[in-house]
Amino acid sequence: MSNLADITDYLIRFRDERHWAQFHNSKDLAIALSIEAAELNEIFLWKKDTEIEDIERVEQQTIADELADVLVYALMFAHRNGFDVEKIIMDKMKKNGEKYPVEKARGNSKKYTEL
Template sequence: MTHIETLSQAVNQFRDERDWRQFHKEKDLAISISLEANELLELFQWKDSETVLANKQESLRDELADVLIYALMLADNLDFDLEEIIMAKLEKNRQKYPIEKAKGSAKKYTELSE
């Protein structure tokens, strides 16, 4: 069993022990991912990264965990293999951002010169 499968199983067990799957429809999970990502972002609002990293480690861990937990549940609901979809997306990004054009650049793929 992979680490991702172990994590997914633990998340599902926690959810199922509380009979919460009924509340975790795909739309609701997508909304929850966005809300938790915004809570993560809020930690940085009006502060520089160094201050947040030095003083908010527990909050950063908690909010990032919330995002990932909801993402694991959504992937499970959709019967997506996380390793497969991540590797496929990395391959798409390799095509859009070839090293020789993208290395050291923050430009979007549509802005990279030919």
């Protein structure tokens, strides 16, 4: 499996074999995506900055699994809404580039409204 379209096709087959399309409206896919993102956050919750690198190493598989859950729901949300994932990412990055020009944003974590 080499690209997003192939992965999405696999996900849709997986969903359809289980008759889960009936549950996959935009609201529930967005909520599921958010819950999976929260599960990713939970791995790091209450940890000190000095503990993060150890957690990244020790919990690498758990982190990968939760990130995969987020990406799966993101791809299914995109499919549901007819989005071309590569196009919407590149379109958004073009907007981000305009909001965060290199000369203003390099090495700076401020929001674009504060640059």
